[in-house]
Amino acid sequence: MKAFFLTLLAIALSLLVVDLVVPGVDLATFPAALLGAASIGVVNSFIKPILSVLSLPFNIVTLGLFSVVVNGLCFWLAAVAVPGFTVHGLFAFIFGPIVLSLVNTFLSNYFAQREPELEME
Template sequence: MLGYFLTLLGTALSLLVVDIIFPGVNIATFPAALIAAVIIGLVNSFIKPILSLLTLPLNLITLGLFSLVVNGICFWLASLFAPGFTVSGPLAFIFGPLILSFVSSFLMNYTLNSETPVAKQ
């Protein structure tokens, strides 16, 4: 349970960093970032595997580059359901999820590899 909460918190903080770095992604408040993080997790769990399966031929033809478009669609779809979270423009559509994954990976590695007792549970 604590691991899920830390992942949710890390994703919300990563969304705020994406909001600061990239002008096409806007998040109104921190609670909106938390809601967006939950919705992104749900979209990535349920809708992304279906989209990935449907776009497998395009992904094979483009040697995996079409997966950036699938990630962008999932990111944009999450913004439709999360109040206070908007994605505008084709660059935000592609680079928003990339920045989110880099920042989130950095935060998760930092919290999981730190020597604090909370991270070891």
């Protein structure tokens, strides 16, 4: 249970960094970041696998680059579900998930080193 909350916190903090770094991504408050983190988790768990299977022909033709579009679509869809979390523009649509992934990887590794008994996903 502690690992779940640390993962949620890592994603929420990563969203706040994305808000600072990527123009077009706006978060109103920290609770909106927490809800956004939960929304991203739900979208990535349930909707992203379906979109990935449906977009498989495009992924094959583009040698995997269409995955960036699928990630951007999931990021935007998570933002639509949360009040106070908005994504505007193509730049935010493409680079928001990339920055989120990089920062989240760094924070998850940091938390895993601080709490080695926890298995972060």
